[in-house]
Amino acid sequence: MTAETATAAERSFGEDVAFLAGHQDVHVLKSADGQARVALVAAYQGRVMTSTAGGETGDSYGWINYEHVASGKPVPHINVYGGEDRFWLGPEGGQFAIFFKAGDKFNLDDWQTPAVIDSVTYDVKAKSDTSATFTKKAGVTNYSGARFDLAIERTVSLLDAAAVEKALGVGAGEGVKTVAYESVNKLTNAGRQAWDKKTGLLSIWILGMYKPGERTTVVIPFKAGGDELGTRIVDDYFGKVPGDRLIVKDAAAYFRADGKYRSKIGVPPRRAKPVVGSYDALNKVLTLVQYTLPEGVTDYVNSQWAPQDKPFAGDTVNSYNDGPPAPGAKPLGPFYELETSSPALALKPGETATHVHRTFHFQGDEAALDPIARATLGAGLEEIKAAFQAGE
Secondary structure (H helix, E strand, C coil): CCCCCCCHHHHEEHHHHHHHHHCEEEEEEEECCCCCEEEEHHHHEEEEEEEEHHHHEEEEEEEEEEEHHHCCCCCCCCCEEEECEEEEEECCCCCCCCCCCCCCCCCCCCCCCCHHCCCCCEEEEEEECCEEEEEEEEEEHHHHHHCEEEEEEEEEEECCCCHHHHHCCCCCCEEEEEEEEEEEEEECCCCCCCCCCCCEEEEEEEEEEECCCCCCCEEEECCCCCCHCCCCCCCCCEEEECCCCCEEECEEEEEEEECCCCCEEEECCCEEECCCEEEEECCCEEEEEEEEECCCCCCCCCCCCCCCCCCCECEEEEEEEEECCCCCCCCCCEEEEEEEEECCCCCCCCCCEEEEEEHHHHHHCCCHHHHHHHHCCCCCCCHHHHCCCCCC
């Protein structure tokens, strides 16, 4: 069996990197002991393709589209290469969308991901064993005809055990393998005009693709409270999510991540907390994403595929579960995503905004993983597994 014929779940980190290196330049960040590793590809917009906590032969946590990478041929709409941390810009839909041009219908036929976040190679500004910095200058035009000249810089850095504990307030116990990294993403208004709400704003949008599973559950904690905080979970991006796929409790939502049903959920800023996660009960992998969440800021771009009455009433954090877009159709992956966004960015010429997105993978005995889940997500592993009766 080769890496190409193996299933995504069977491939090791080393096999994934060897495959990628056969098609693009790959830079691997490594911890001092070589166990924590992160694979980066500049040709795919400096994205993190995958990572591991177990060295060359360890489990590979990111989802990679072997078929598309191997083809070497760009395709319309979106180039789904995969990857755990990729740089995007919002909004996707609405009158200020950058994925649709004036006159387009908000459907898959007209949807087109801008080249700067889809098909162009980023420049490598610096790299070392523990970090790499990528840059790119470009321009995008939104549905309403507003032009944005911009400069992008993103630095991906490996995080050691001390940095993990400082970020999360909890460390990994004995017997838990860990890999953690952060992307510091900067967007600069490189034009001569200020970006204004009247003609639309951009946001920094970071998305991570992971391998789906029958026993994988996304957990999104949110602020409990009454109607004064507004909607808890937005669940109608692609039609309302069925009840057997989304369970909303007082302070957390549980979302199936099996890659079998195209659906998406989000949390508005008044409800959002700066962490989201998932648990793969089969492989005993707890994944956490922590991100920049400015206190009191409520203007976030709205990416729903329709003209919008409230274009700055978007979500702060999202999760997407892939699946066939229509009966009998082929899914994009399948995969599932954890996504975070910056606020809407009203930048003056030369002004820069920064959005930090941190990814943590913990793998090991459930007794050791449980305290980490409770401290960060507010839910123990048994509760997470029981949400969709995915327990053993």
